[in-house]
Amino acid sequence: MNKYFFPAVFITTVCGFFLYLITACAVYGEANFDSINFLYWNYGAMSGHIPYRDFFYPYGLIQYYLYSQVLATFLYAIVLSIISISIGLYLKSLFKNTFYFLLSFIFVGYFIVSFVSIETFGRYGSLVFLGILMGYLILVKKRALRNEFLAGLSCGVMFSLFFDQGAYGVLIYVLLSFFYLFSKKNRKNWRKILKNYFFYTFYFGLGFIVGALPFIIFLSMHDGLLGFFENLKYLSGVPKYAKVPFFPSLKNPDGIFVTVSIIISTVLLLLKSTGKKIQMEEKMLFVLTLVILILQYKNIVRPFFSQLTFIAILIYINSIAIVIRDLKTSKDLSTKLFFVVVIIMLIVFPFPKPTFFKIDNGFGYVLNGGKVCYTKNTHEVYKEFASLKDDISGNVYSYPANPLIYAYLHQKLPYFLTIYETTLDEAQEKSIQYIKDNKVQTILFDPTSEAIQDGVPDVLRANTLLSHILSNFTIKAHKGKYFVLQKSEKSDFFTDVPNDKEARDFVNRFLNIPMGAIPLSEGKRFENMSDNVWRGKVLVQGDLVKVNQYISNNTVFGKQVFVILKLQNINKDIGLLDFYSNKEKTTIEFHMENNHPWYFFNVSRVPLFFKDRRIEKIDFKGDVEIVILQKPIDYKFW
Amino acid sequence: MKLFTWLGVVVLCSLFLNEKMLPLLIGLYLLFTCVLLVVPKLRLLFLVIFTGCIGVFFTFLYLIDYIRPFFLYKTSVEGGVGYAQYFGYPIHFDDLYFFVLLSIFLLGTLVFIKLTKRKNE
Numbered sequence: 001m002n003k004y005f006f007p008a009v010f011i012t013t014v015c016g017f018f019l020y021l022i023t024a025c026a027v028y029g030e031a032n033f034d035s036i037n038f039l040y041w042n043y044g045a046m047s048g049h050i051p052y053r054d055f056f057y058p059y060g061l062i063q064y065y066l067y068s069q070v071l072a073t074f075l076y077a078i079v080l081s082i083i084s085i086s087i088g089l090y091l092k093s094l095f096k097n098t099f100y101f102l103l104s105f106i107f108v109g110y111f112i113v114s115f116v117s118i119e120t121f122g123r124y125g126s127l128v129f130l131g132i133l134m135g136y137l138i139l140v141k142k143r144a145l146r147n148e149f150l151a152g153l154s155c156g157v158m159f160s161l162f163f164d165q166g167a168y169g170v171l172i173y174v175l176l177s178f179f180y181l182f183s184k185k186n187r188k189n190w191r192k193i194l195k196n197y198f199f200y201t202f203y204f205g206l207g208f209i210v211g212a213l214p215f216i217i218f219l220s221m222h223d224g225l226l227g228f229f230e231n232l233k234y235l236s237g238v239p240k241y242a243k244v245p246f247f248p249s250l251k252n253p254d255g256i257f258v259t260v261s262i263i264i265s266t267v268l269l270l271l272k273s274t275g276k277k278i279q280m281e282e283k284m285l286f287v288l289t290l291v292i293l294i295l296q297y298k299n300i301v302r303p304f305f306s307q308l309t310f311i312a313i314l315i316y317i318n319s320i321a322i323v324i325r326d327l328k329t330s331k332d333l334s335t336k337l338f339f340v341v342v343i344i345m346l347i348v349f350p351f352p353k354p355t356f357f358k359i360d361n362g363f364g365y366v367l368n369g370g371k372v373c374y375t376k377n378t379h380e381v382y383k384e385f386a387s388l389k390d391d392i393s394g395n396v397y398s399y400p401a402n403p404l405i406y407a408y409l410h411q412k413l414p415y416f417l418t419i420y421e422t423t424l425d426e427a428q429e430k431s432i433q434y435i436k437d438n439k440v441q442t443i444l445f446d447p448t449s450e451a452i453q454d455g456v457p458d459v460l461r462a463n464t465l466l467s468h469i470l471s472n473f474t475i476k477a478h479k480g481k482y483f484v485l486q487k488s489e490k491s492d493f494f495t496d497v498p499n500d501k502e503a504r505d506f507v508n509r510f511l512n513i514p515m516g517a518i519p520l521s522e523g524k525r526f527e528n529m530s531d532n533v534w535r536g537k538v539l540v541q542g543d544l545v546k547v548n549q550y551i552s553n554n555t556v557f558g559k560q561v562f563v564i565l566k567l568q569n570i571n572k573d574i575g576l577l578d579f580y581s582n583k584e585k586t587t588i589e590f591h592m593e594n595n596h597p598w599y600f601f602n603v604s605r606v607p608l609f610f611k612d613r614r615i616e617k618i619d620f621k622g623d624v625e626i627v628i629l630q631k632p633i634d635y636k637f638w
Numbered sequence: 639m640k641l642f643t644w645l646g647v648v649v650l651c652s653l654f655l656n657e658k659m660l661p662l663l664i665g666l667y668l669l670f671t672c673v674l675l676v677v678p679k680l681r682l683l684f685l686v687i688f689t690g691c692i693g694v695f696f697t698f699l700y701l702i703d704y705i706r707p708f709f710l711y712k713t714s715v716e717g718g719v720g721y722a723q724y725f726g727y728p729i730h731f732d733d734l735y736f737f738v739l740l741s742i743f744l745l746g747t748l749v750f751i752k753l754t755k756r757k758n759e
Contacts, residue, residue, distance in 0.1 A: 240729060241720030250700055253661035259699075260665040263692075264672045266740070270748050271676050297733075316668060323675045327639065334639045341646035342671075345664050348653060423718030460719040517726025518719065521711045591726070593711070638715035638723075 010081055017077035020118075022070070036404060037417050042067055043407035052231040053224035055413050056421050058238075060163035061215065063123070076122060079161060083125035087314070090132050094281060094321035097330045100339060104317050107343050108310075115351045116310045123165065126158050127291055128311055130169035135287035138176045140280050143196075145203045152204035156211020166212070168294050173204060175290055234416075234427055241423040241461075242454075253350045254305040258292070261312035264319050265289040272322070281325060285318045306352050313346065382408060384480055391477040391484045394441025397434070399469060400449050400458045412438060419462040428464040435468065443473050443485035447506060457514055459607060467610040470510065478502050494584055494608060510607040511586045519565075519575075519590040522637055523598035526564060536562065536629040544618065547626045551615050558609030561628050562637065565599040567592065568623040577601065580617035584608055602637055642671045666692075687750050695743045702735060 044055065045068040051057035057064065062079070065072035088105060095101040112121055133154055137147040151173060159166025181197060219225040250256055265285050272282045292311045298304040320342060329335045385408045398405045401418030405411075414434040416422040422431050434440075447458075459466060470493045473485035478498075483506050488496075494510075497503050539561065540550040550556075558581065565577065570592050577588045586608040590599060603609050618626065649667045653660050669692070670685070677684045698705070711726040722729045 241718060241723075250662075250696060256661050256665045260669050262740070263695075263743075264669055266744055267673050267688075267747055268676055270744060271673070271751060274751055316672075319672045323672060326676060329639060332639070334643060338639055338643040338646065341643055341650065342668070344650060345646060345667070348650065348660070349664050350661055419718075423720060425717035428718060454721045456719055456721055456724040460724060462718050464718075516724040517711055517713075518715055518723065521713055521723075521726045522715060524711060525714060596711070636716070638717075638719070 006085070010085060013081035013084055014077050017080045018074055021066070021073045021077055036402070040403035040407065040413075040417055043404075044413060045069075047407075047410075049413060050219075050222045050224045050227075052219065053222060053227035055415050055417065056231055056234055056427075058164070058231075058235055060159075060161050060165075061218065062161040063119070075161065079126060080118070080122050083121070083129045086129045086132050087125075090284065090314075091317070094284075094318060095324075095330075099336060100321070100324065100330065103339065103343055107346065108313060108317070111313055111346070111351075112310055115353060116307075120307050121310065123162060124295060124307060124311065126162050126165045127168050127172075127295065128288070128314065130154055130158060130165070131172055131287045131291040132284065134169070134173055134176055135284050138173070138180055139283040139287070143180070143200060145199060148200045148203040149207040152207025152209075153211040154207075155204075156208040156213075159208070159212045160215035168291075170208065171294060172287070172290055176287070177201070179286075234421070234424060237424040237427075238421070242420070252305065252352070254309050254352055257349065257351070258305045258308050258312045261315045261319075262289065262292060265315050268319055268322060279325075281318060281322045285315065285322065288315045288318060309351055316346070384482070385409075388444070388479055388482060388484065391479065392442050392444070393486070395438045396442045396444055397431075397440045397469075398444045398446070399465075400446065400462070402444065402446055402449065405444055419458060419465065422462045422465060425464065428462050431462075431465050432468045441487045442476075443469055445469075445483040445485055445506075446481055447483065447509060448481045456516075459510060459513055460515070460518070460605075463605050466607065467604075470607055471610050475503050475506065478506070492611065495582070511584065513586065513588045513606060515588050515590045515601075517591045518638060519588075519599040519601055520593060520596055522600035522602075523564070524596060526600045526637070527598040536632050536635070539628045539630055541627045542625065544620065544624060544626060547628065548617055550628070551618070556615045556628065557612055558603040558606065558615050559612055560631055561603055561615070562631060562635075563601045563603055563618070564627040564629065565601075565620065566597050566625040566627070567599065568597065568625075570594050570597075570622075572622075575599065576621065578617075578619040579603070579606065579608065579615055580619070581608060581613045581615060600637060602631075604631075605638065639675075642675065646671070684750070688747070691743050691746050695739055698739055699736070702732065705735070706731065 041051070041057065041064055044051065045064050049055065051061070051064050062072050062076055066076055067073075087108065091105050091108065092101055095104065134151050137143075137151050141147060155166050155169035155173065157166070158169055177197070177200065181193065216225065219228050250259065266289060269282060269286055269289065272278060288311060292308055292315065295308055295311070296304070298307070320339065324330050324335060324339070327335065382404070385405055392409075395411060396405055396409060397414065399419065401420065403413075403417040406413050415430050416427055422428055469485065472487060472489055474488045474491040474493050474496050475483055475498055476486040477484040478500070483503075485493075494507060497507050539554075539556065540547050558579065563577075565575075567575070573592060575590050575592045577590070579586050579588075586606055588601065588606065592599070603615070609615075620626075646667060649663050652663055670688075673688060674681055674685060706727055709728055709731055713723050713726055713728055715723045722731075
């Protein structure tokens with residue numbers, strides 16, 4: 001092959017991708033809870049905000065600046081070209097016969113264009129590239145210090161550009177290194193092996209630091225390095241709160257395909273592991289399986305299978321390449337026919353089209369500076385903001401999530417965009433600090449925005465933040481879906497309510513609290529806790545009459561107590577506990593279970609008791625023993 | 639090879655019969671062809687055992703929504719409330735479940751391969 005072939009292909013693909021990206025705009029189909037963040041980040045990049053320092057940002061710099069800096073667009077085009085060429089070379093190495101290579105190459109190209117958005121390809125393709133590269137450098141080629149440095153450099157560069165993909169790359173390196181270490185047949189000279197292992201790791205680390213230097217320098221120059229480490233702390237807390245049961249899936253075609261590809265590759269690898277020599281194809285299959293298993297973790301936030309299908313396709317083609325190689329019938333017509341049938345199957349397989357945002361050159365969108373295209377839906381959001389202009393005064397905070405308002409008002413951005421990211425305690429405190437520091441006068445409350453909470457009511461998700469809002473703001477106006485809350489420390493959210501039905505209904509949503517399984521799981525923790533550990537003082541214990549007698553004769557502030565129910569004869573799934581205070585009644589709905597008698601309520605988490613209020617009466621239908629405990633200074637109950 | 643090719647054609651034809659079943663049919667076809675074509679001998683025995691393993695694996699995977707409630711209410715709640723805390727199921731339970739199933743399935747396959755290795759050789 002001519003020595004100018006690869007440089008020519010590389011330059012051509014870079015130019016092609018660059019021209020495409022520079023003329024395209026990012027299309028946001030729906031102004032939903034997720035895509036709205038991307039719009040917000042575009043605004044941040046265009047208005048000179050630094051990610052990590054100015055706000056929480058879970059991705060890398062290249063995506064952040066893609067639509068606002070030509071350099072980022074150019075780098076993105078280079079990354080896309082490298083990924084495409086590496087996949088091409090990888091397919092070429094799988095098939096010695098040109099027929100299979102060409103057919104698989106054309107199919108993979110068609111699949112990426114049709115079913116994978118260019119952003120998904122760039123982002124997750126970068127990890128595929130790292131996997132392929134490290135597979136060759138560590139498992140296929142003889143290990144050398146230069147190769148280790150190159151692997152580290154690649155991971156470092158990807159860390160600079162995409163952040164998480166670079167970190168996953170390091171994880172793949174660690175796993176491959178262990179695999180290499182334990183696959184050494186001559187294990188007698190452990191000292192030498194470990195010495196080499198140390199040098200390999202050192203050179204990889206050195207390469208990584210060199211690759212990550214631009215990222216470090218950029219953040220240092222913009223005072224963002226500390227913010228980046230703080231960002232990491234919040235990011236590590238996200239899985240705990242974002243976790244939803246999405247992992248195994250046979251309910252949609254992409255889920256089936258990805259699961260099947262994982263099983264195929266692992267069974268094939270097992271079958272081959274008993275052979276005498278593991279060949280290049282098996283090694284690359286092993287690496288791709290690692291990549292897909294690592295990325296499965298992304299299912300923590302939403303079903304993620306559709307973004308993994310192109311990796312599953314590569315795994316499948318790799319598996320077929322092993323089959324064809326082993327049968328040694330690659331030149332037979334029947335084998336070629338079999339391969340054609342398989343490719344047709346993959347073409348007719350109902351993979352979902354990318355419905356999330358994608359870069360598109362389509363018309364019919366409302367343009368903003370030629371870089372970001374809003375659909376009419378998103379444009380409507382701006383129109384809604386315009387209609388609210390007379391009711392908004394001073395700085396605004398959006399709850400639970402409509403970050404576009406900050407772009408609309410050209411306001412300083414809060415560190416967290418939505419209460420989804422604000423779930424951690426420290427994050428809630430930081431958002432409260434934003435409200436205080438920026439002297440926020442208006443809360444724009446959107447009670448219809450439920451998607452962000454994954455079915456978790458907003459009264460629970462960021463309860464501390466909500467407590468600050470409801471204690472310091474009251475309803476001023478209601479327009480469209482929004483409620484405008486105005487700062488008013490002396491007024492009371494629950495009693496100073498405008499005289500209209502919508503406002504009353506809005507207040508009522510904070511009086512009927514669905515607590516789900518929390519009283520049950522916290523009750524179990526309380527039940528298992530010994531008296532020595534528990535240092536709370538029992539104020540009263542007994543049946544409903546005795547407890548109500550006590551609270552009518554004594555002043556019991558809801559904020560200062562825990563209420564614990566011990567139930568007998570539970571014959572329902574849902575329990576209702578009522579608290580009365582100052583003519584208001586709040587009802588807590590909670591999940592009950594037959595074998596579990598204890599249910600724990602931290603009354604200060606109930607919105608009616610965010611402010612100091614007396615509990616005047618408690619009501620519960622059923623056979624119950626109630627314990628009211630005084631809250632100790634330090635406690636670990638929610 | 640010819641048999642698998644014709645089987646593939648039959649699966650493709652099923653597109654016209656039942657579109658909803660197509661993903662599962664293609665998935666199973668890809669799964670079985672890939673694995674069976676790599677097994678050199680004792681293919682029939684492997685087919686039976688592998689089908690059993692796949693059947694059990696997929697059944698348990700499908701039943702996860704029914705199995706999950708048995709492990710509910712093990713979650714402690716601190717700070718803000720997420721999905722697992724609100725619905726009271728252990729964080730990462732599904733991940734663990736999937737990997738345990740996959741491990742059992744693979745272990746079974748490995749034991750089978752080891753047991754039949756001598757015969758294959």
